[in-house]
Structures are given as structure tokens and as C-alpha cells.
Amino acid sequence: xxxxxxxxxxxxxxxxxxxxxxxxxxxxxxxxxxxxxxxxxxxxxxxxxxxxxxxxxxxxxxxxxxxxxxxxxxxxxxxxxxxxxxxxxxxxxxxxxxxxxxxxxxxxxxxxxxxxxxxxxxxxxxxxxxxxxxxxxxxxxxxxxxxxxxxxxxxxxxxxxxxxxxxxxxxxxxxxxxxxxxxxxxxxxxxxxxxxxxxxxxxxxxxxxxxxxxxxxxxxxxxxxxxxxxxxxxxxxxxxxxxxxxxxxxxxxxxxxxxxxxxxxxxxxxxxxxxxxxxxxxxxxxxxxxxxxxxxx
Amino acid sequence: xxxxxxxxxxxxxxxxxxxxxxxxxxxxxxxxxxxxxxxxxxxxxxxxxxxxxxxxxxxxxxxxxxxxxxxxxxxxxxxxxxxxxxxxxxxxxxxxxxxxxxxxxxxxxxxxxxxxxxxxxxxxxxxxxxxxxxxxxxxxxxxxxxxxxxxxxxxxxxxxxxxxxxxxxxxxxxxxxxxxxxxxxxxxxxxxxxxxxxxxxxxxxxxxxxxxxxxxxxxxxxxxxxxxxxxxxxxxxxxxxxxxxxxxxxxxxxxxxxxxxxxxxxxxxxxxxxxxxxxxxxxxxxxxxxxxxxxxxxxxxxxxxxxxxxxxxxxxxxxxxxxxxxxxxxxxxxxxxxxxxxxxxxxxxxxxxxxxxxxxxxxxxxxxxxxxxxxxxxxxxxxxxxxxxxxxxxxxxxxxxxxxxxxxxxxxxxxxxxxxxxxxxxxxxxxxxxxxxxxxxxxxxxxxxxxxxxxxxxxxxxxxxxxxxxxxxxxxxxxxxxxxxxxxxxxxxxxxxxxxxxxxxxxxxxxxxxxxxx
Numbered sequence: 001x002x003x004x005x006x007x008x009x010x011x012x013x014x015x016x017x018x019x020x021x022x023x024x025x026x027x028x029x030x031x032x033x034x035x036x037x038x039x040x041x042x043x044x045x046x047x048x049x050x051x052x053x054x055x056x057x058x059x060x061x062x063x064x065x066x067x068x069x070x071x072x073x074x075x076x077x078x079x080x081x082x083x084x085x086x087x088x089x090x091x092x093x094x095x096x097x098x099x100x101x102x103x104x105x106x107x108x109x110x111x112x113x114x115x116x117x118x119x120x121x122x123x124x125x126x127x128x129x130x131x132x133x134x135x136x137x138x139x140x141x142x143x144x145x146x147x148x149x150x151x152x153x154x155x156x157x158x159x160x161x162x163x164x165x166x167x168x169x170x171x172x173x174x175x176x177x178x179x180x181x182x183x184x185x186x187x188x189x190x191x192x193x194x195x196x197x198x199x200x201x202x203x204x205x206x207x208x209x210x211x212x213x214x215x216x217x218x219x220x221x222x223x224x225x226x227x228x229x230x231x232x233x234x235x236x237x238x239x240x241x242x243x244x245x246x247x248x249x250x251x252x253x254x255x256x257x258x259x260x261x262x263x264x265x266x267x268x269x270x271x272x273x274x275x276x277x278x279x280x281x282x283x284x285x286x287x288x289x290x291x292x293x294x295x296x297x
Numbered sequence: 298x299x300x301x302x303x304x305x306x307x308x309x310x311x312x313x314x315x316x317x318x319x320x321x322x323x324x325x326x327x328x329x330x331x332x333x334x335x336x337x338x339x340x341x342x343x344x345x346x347x348x349x350x351x352x353x354x355x356x357x358x359x360x361x362x363x364x365x366x367x368x369x370x371x372x373x374x375x376x377x378x379x380x381x382x383x384x385x386x387x388x389x390x391x392x393x394x395x396x397x398x399x400x401x402x403x404x405x406x407x408x409x410x411x412x413x414x415x416x417x418x419x420x421x422x423x424x425x426x427x428x429x430x431x432x433x434x435x436x437x438x439x440x441x442x443x444x445x446x447x448x449x450x451x452x453x454x455x456x457x458x459x460x461x462x463x464x465x466x467x468x469x470x471x472x473x474x475x476x477x478x479x480x481x482x483x484x485x486x487x488x489x490x491x492x493x494x495x496x497x498x499x500x501x502x503x504x505x506x507x508x509x510x511x512x513x514x515x516x517x518x519x520x521x522x523x524x525x526x527x528x529x530x531x532x533x534x535x536x537x538x539x540x541x542x543x544x545x546x547x548x549x550x551x552x553x554x555x556x557x558x559x560x561x562x563x564x565x566x567x568x569x570x571x572x573x574x575x576x577x578x579x580x581x582x583x584x585x586x587x588x589x590x591x592x593x594x595x596x597x598x599x600x601x602x603x604x605x606x607x608x609x610x611x612x613x614x615x616x617x618x619x620x621x622x623x624x625x626x627x628x629x630x631x632x633x634x635x636x637x638x639x640x641x642x643x644x645x646x647x648x649x650x651x652x653x654x655x656x657x658x659x660x661x662x663x664x665x666x667x668x669x670x671x672x673x674x675x676x677x678x679x680x681x682x683x684x685x686x687x688x689x690x691x692x693x694x695x696x697x698x699x700x701x702x703x704x705x706x707x708x709x710x711x712x713x714x715x716x717x718x719x720x721x722x723x724x725x726x727x728x729x730x731x732x733x734x735x736x737x738x739x740x741x742x743x744x745x746x747x748x749x750x751x752x753x754x755x756x757x758x759x760x761x762x763x764x765x766x767x768x769x770x771x772x773x774x775x776x777x778x779x780x781x782x783x784x785x786x787x788x789x790x791x792x793x794x795x796x797x798x799x800x801x802x803x804x805x806x807x808x809x810x811x812x813x814x815x
Contacts, residue, residue: 204772
């Protein structure tokens with residue numbers, strides 16, 4: 001085989017350092033957990049919730065109008081109000097203004113119309129969620145997330161039937177959730193119901209590269225252990241690149257997508273980045289160590 | 298299962314045939330019926346006012362209008378132009394000849410037909426509210442929890458209310474969440490009815506009282522029938538100026554049941570008479586209450602005293618800044634009152650816990666951008682795979698597989714009449730992403746030049762793929778029940794897409810790859 005000499009060289013370097021691979025991701029995981037702890041202490045919750053999870057109204061006003069006046073006038077009337085602009089990526093023109101507040105739809109509508117903006121069925125979308133309902137939603141989605149994680153863990157244990165490899169995969173899935181969560185909190189992103197659904201998706205989606213790695217590493221007879229891990233890496237990284245290719249255009253190339261859509265994609269994108277280090281540093285380290293110890297060469 | 302090459306011509310394997318068969322079936326499911334709709338000539342009737350002249354002539358929901366008075370109708374614009382032309386000059390009865398795809402209807406009318414029209418659907422796919430526009434309300438009884446049977450009763454009454462009110466493009470469903478709460482989910486496609494809020498949340502308790510005694514209430518027990526859409530017994534009576542605007546009075550006749558009429562006779566028989574300038578009336582009035590608010594007080598003429606009368610005239614008024622506003626307000630109040638009198642009141646007070654109204658214009662913009670995004674994703678993934686494998690055949694087969702998965706998922710959505718909302722489409726894209734990942738695993742296993750048979754290598758690939766498949770299913774399942782099922786679409790389409798991948802496209806893809814390798 002032509003690639004043999006390169007493989008050999010890689011081997012020695014890899015064999016020397018693999019035990020330190022998990023250091024960086026584990027540090028990031030610890031920092032994320034500590035940050036989330038502080039965040040929880042400060043905010044009383046693990047995320048910034050948008051109105052679909054905390055109760056209130058979102059009004060989307062379509063069109064390219066002067067939003068400054070409207071924003072300043074509304075800020076005077078409502079203490080807790082947020083604005084986001086949807087702009088066209090190429091022309092930079094405003095497509096719509098999204099207004100969020102815990103106020104009721106009627107209050108917010110009246111305040112907007114007071115500034116002279118006429119709200120019609122055509123130029124606006126109004127979404128109202130009652131606070132009891134949204135709290136219920138939040139509670140249930142968190143329960144769903146936990147159930148989802150437990151079910152996923154069971155599947156992994158059934159699949160591999162051994163503790164260490166299964167644990168490595170589950171740890172990676174856990175980090176894939178915790179890291180994006182901390183980053184989103186740090187960036188001040190308000191998470192919606194669709195966002196939590198995306199975290200559920202992440203639970204199922206991010207483990208496929210880990211399954212690939214563990215399966216390839218544990219199955220003997222396909223070259224050396226390092227070759228098998230290297231091959232898994234080449235396949236897995238392509239998998240993650242295609243995933244990113246599918247979700248990133250939603251931020252850099254296409255504008256004017258529904259908010260729920262963008263949030264799902266944002267979380268999958270951040271989760272995929274986290275998965276790269278969690279799989280190819282932490283897991284590779286653990287699995288290689290495990291195989292060496294068990295004599296799987 | 299792989300069949301041998303026969304000369305230069307490759308024979309397709311059973312798995313590939315299954316994929317082709319399912320794709321054809323999907324095409325048939327997605328195409329509109331009849332397929333000539335694709336040409337887009339005509340407009341479809343989305344709803345029609347019952348008892349209107351068009352309805353009586355035989356026009357029905359779902360029919361496709363092709364011509365009006367010999368003018369061809371291809372688009373909604375053609376229709377509105379034709380109708381405004383016809384009714385621009387004519388104030389009297391006009392003869393309308395409406396030709397549909399398979400019939401002709403002729404009727405006389407003095408106003409534009411009471412129809413809601415839409416463009417011909419190009420596919421059988423249905424888009425959700427966030428993409429097509431419309432309104433959604435999640436309703437629950439205030440302060441009490443109810444069983445799912447009670448929610449079904451509520452749905453039956455609400456459904457009747459919407460029918461009476463003339464809103465037909467509506468879906469009512471009972472939903473239950475993880476914590477066992479029952480809700481009624483109301484979805485109206487297209488434009489939002491202005492009074493949706495009131496229609497679904499008002500208890501609609503109607504009471505007619507004389508003094509403190511209830512004479513009759515809304516609903517079938519007391520009210521045999523209500524006159525609507527018949528100018529001889531229902532309509533706007535008069536309009537007049539009031540302070541700060543205009544007011545219009547409406548009136549309509551209702552027919553009491555035998556029992557309610559007797560009660561009316563009993564109560565009135567005990568009343569004395571007042572003599573006023575306008576005439577001789579009983580000393581107490583008939584007070585009409587809607588949700589405990591006094592709507593109107595009607596004088597009862599002396600000759601009704603103690604008489605068993607089944608026919609009663611209900612009156613009320615509407616106000617507004619202009620005459621037109623007052624007229625509309627009066628019409629609306631009349632319709633509301635009629636609806637409640639027919640359907641009766643709901644057994645409890647309701648609370649709207651979620652109300653979304655989505656602009657159809659914004660929704661269309663979103664849908665357009667999602668389609669562009671979809672194409673872009675296909676393109677980028679093809680380019681990446683081509684760069685990696687440098688084989689056009691492999692790239693094409695991956696793209697074909699991705700496309701098949703999305704297409705079959707859409708067909709199933711059309712088949713089960715699933716409304717595709719933004720999360721549903723995100724689910725399809727995520728599912729396709731998993732699909733691509735799986736195919737990369739298969740390709741990498743099959744092109745690795747190791748001393749294991751191709752069959753064995755693909756078998757190994759399927760172990761990884763099945764593992765990934767079950768974790769995705771496990772992760773998405775809880776979403777079916779959480780949050781009143783509003784994110785069910787996301788879970789459904791993801792699970793559908795990955796399942797189609799595992800069952801249909803991936804086996805076919807593996808065979809296609811074997812062919813390419815050979």
C-alpha cells in the first residue's frame with residue numbers, strides 16, 4: 001500500500017499524544033458546565049427563553065419601513081421588549097421587523113398602531129402564547145429532552161453491550177448538548193420551542209459519528225487500530241462537513257427564513273462543531289486507550 | 298439479490314425496482330387530481346356560503362370555475378375582473394352563467410357570488426400555517442380540567458358554530474400534552490376571520506328573560522329554527538344617526554319549541570299592561586342576555602299576553618363611525634346572535650391559551666426562500682461529494698437518493714394530509730442530512746480495498762447505519778407528545794425520512810453502488 005509510510009509516521013505521533021487528546025474538549029466541557037451553573041444562579045434557568053417558552057407576544061411586521069421611530073416609542077411603553085430585523089443578505093434591505101414582548105397581543109398591537117403603523121392581516125403575523133401554557137411547554141420539552149437522552153443511551157448500550165465504548169458515545173452526546181447551550185447563553189440567544197426540539201434532534205444526530213468510530217475501532221481485521229481510527233475519521237469528518245453544508249447556507253446565503261427554521265439550523269450547526277472535537281479528540285482518546293487496554297489491535 | 302450483467306445492459310436489482318416503484322407511486326400521490334390542474338387554468342371554490350344563490354344553483358366547494366358569462370377564467374385576477382365588470386353597471390338581477398370543469402350553472406343574482414376562491418393547487422401537498430398564512434388557536438376550558446370526551450363535545454359545538462357562521466376551511470382537533478392536559482386546536486387556513494377570537498372563546502350563553510324568569514335559551518331544545526339569509530324574516534331594518542356616529546338596527550325571526558312557547562305564555566299571562574304613546578305593551582320587557590350582558594330589551598305587545606306563540610322577533614343594533622361601519626357591525630352582531638341561538642352555549646367558559654395569526658404574504662416569502670435553500674443545499678452537497686470522490690456517478694447516486702428520500706416523505710405527507718410547516722421541512726432536511734451521512738459510510742466501506750468481501754463491508758456499514766437510525770428515532774419520539782404536539786411535524790418528518798432511508802433508498806443505494814463498483 002502506498003500510504004503505508006505516512007500511516008507509520010502518523011502512528012508514532014498519534015500513539016504518543018492520544019492520551020492528551022481529551023484535555024481540550026474536557027476543559028471546554030467543564031468551562032461550559034461552570035458557566036451554565038453561574039447562568040442558572042443568575043437567571044434561575046439554563047436558557048434565555050423567548051416568548052414561546054415564557055409567555056407573551058411576537059409580532060412580525062413585514063416591509064422596509066423606518067423601524068427606529070417605532071422601536072424607541074415602544075421601548076418607552078414596555079420595559080421588556082426585544083427587536084430583531086430580518087434583512088436581505090444581498091440588498092441589505094429590511095424584510096421584516098420582529099417584536100417580542102411579554103405583553104398581550106392586544107396591548108402590543110395597540111401600542112404599535114399608536115405610532116401610526118397600520119396593522120393588517122397581510123402585513124403582519126401575530127403569535128401569542130399564554131404564560132401558563134408556555135411554562136407547561138417548557139417543562140414538557142425539558143422532560144422530552146431527558147427521555148430522549150435516556151432512550152438514546154439505552155440504544156447505545158444495546159448496540160455495543162460494553163460499558164466504556166457506550167459511555168464514551170453518551171459522554172460525547174452530552175457534551176454536544178452542553179457546549180452549544182453554553183455558547184447560545186453566552187451570545188444571548190433566546191431559545192424557542194423549535195430550538196429545544198433542535199436539541200432533541202442533536203441527541204440523535206450527533207452520535208452517528210461516534211457510532212462509526214466505535215464500530216470501526218472495535219471490529220478487528222481491517223488493518224491496524226490506528227488505520228481503522230484514521231479511516232473512521234476521514235469518513236466521519238466528511239459526514240460532519242456535509243451536515244454543516246446543509247445547515248450553514250441558512251445563515252450566510254439565504255435570508256428571510258422562518259425563525260423556527262433558523263434556530264433549528266443554528267443549534268445543529270453549533271452542535272456539529274462541538275461534535276467534531278468531542279468525537280475526534282475525546283472519544284478517539286478514550287476508545288484508543290480502551291482498545292489498547294483490551295488488546296484490540 | 299444482485300442480478301448479473303447481461304451484455305452491456307445492466308439489469309436492475311429488486312431493491313432498485315422497489316425504489317423506482319415507490320418513486321412512481323409518490324409522484325402519483327403528489328400530483329394534483331386531475332393532472333390537468335398543472336396547466337393552471339381555472340380557479341377552485343374553497344368555500345361557499347350556504348343558502349346563497351350560487352349554492353342553490355348547485356355550485357359546491359371543490360369545483361373548478363373555468364368560465365363566467367363566456368369569459369375564460371384562468372387566474373384569480375381573471376375572476377375578480379370578470380365579476381367586477383359584470384356587477385359594475387348592473388344593480389338589478391343579473392344572469393350568471395358559470396362553467397366549471399364538468400358542468401354549467403345558470404342563476405340570477407344581484408350581488409357578487411358569495412364564494413371564497415383559490416388558485417388551482419399544483420400539488421396535493423399542504424403547507425402549514427406558518428407558510429401559507431392563517432390562524433391557529435389553542436383553546437382550553439378556563440379554570441377546570443376536562444376529559445377528552447368533553448373536549449370532543451366542545452369540538453362538535455364549535456364546528457357547528459363555524460359552519461353556521463360560514464367558515465368552512467377550518468380544522469378542529471383535540472390535542473393532549475405530556476402532562477395530560479386536553480386542548481382544542483383550531484386552525485383556519487388563509488385569511489384570518491376578524492372575529493375568530495370571539496367565535497372560539499365566547500361561551501355564547503344566550504338567555505331571554507322576563508324579569509328574573511328565563512323564558513328560553515339558545516340551542517335546539519328551546520329554539521326550533523332561526524331565520525337567516527331570507528330577507529322576508531331577517532335583515533337590517535333601519536339606520537339612523539346617533540351621537541358620534543351611526544347606528545343600524547337588525548331583526549330576525551326565531552321559532553320557539555312548543556315547550557318554550559308555553560313557558561312564554563305562562564310568564565306573560567301574569568303580567569299587567571302599560572299604555573304608552575307607541576301603543577299598549579306588557580309591563581315587563583323581554584330582556585336578551587348574551588354571556589350575562591344585556592344585548593337588547595324588547596317590548597312585548599299586549600296581544601301576546603298569555604298566548605302560546607312560537608314565532609318571536611329578535612332585535613339588536615350595531616354602531617360605527619360611518620353608515621357602512623354601522624351596517625357591518627349590525628350584520629356581524631346579527632350573525633353572531635343567530636349562530637349562538639342555533640348552536641346553544643358551550644358548557645363552560647373558555648380561554649385562548651395560544652393564538653397565532655400568520656400573514657399569508659410573509660408565509661409565501663418564507664416558503665419561497667425554503668425552496669431556494671433546498672436547491673442550494675443539494676448543490677453544495679453534490680459539489681463536496683464530487684470533490685471528495687471525483688466520481689460523477691457516485692455523486693449523482695447520492696443526490697438521487699437524497700432527492701428520493703425527500704420526495705417520498707413529501708408524498709407520505711400528502712397522503713396523510715399532513716400540513717407541512719417550517720419545523721416539518723427542517724425535519725426533512727435534517728433527515729436528508731442523516732441520509733447523506735449514511736451513504737458516505739456505505740461508500741467509504743465499499744471503496745476501501747481491504748481483504749473483506751464487498752457484501753461483508755456493506756453489512757458492516759449497515760450496522761453503523763442502523764445504530765444511527767435507532768438513536769434518531771429514540772431521540773425524536775418524545776416530541777410527539779410534548780408541547781401539545783405543536784412540534785410533532787418536526788419529529789414526524791425526521792422519523793419518516795430516516796425510515797424511508799433505511800427501508801427503501803439505502804438498500805437500493807447499496808445496490809447501485811455495487812453496480813458502479815463492478
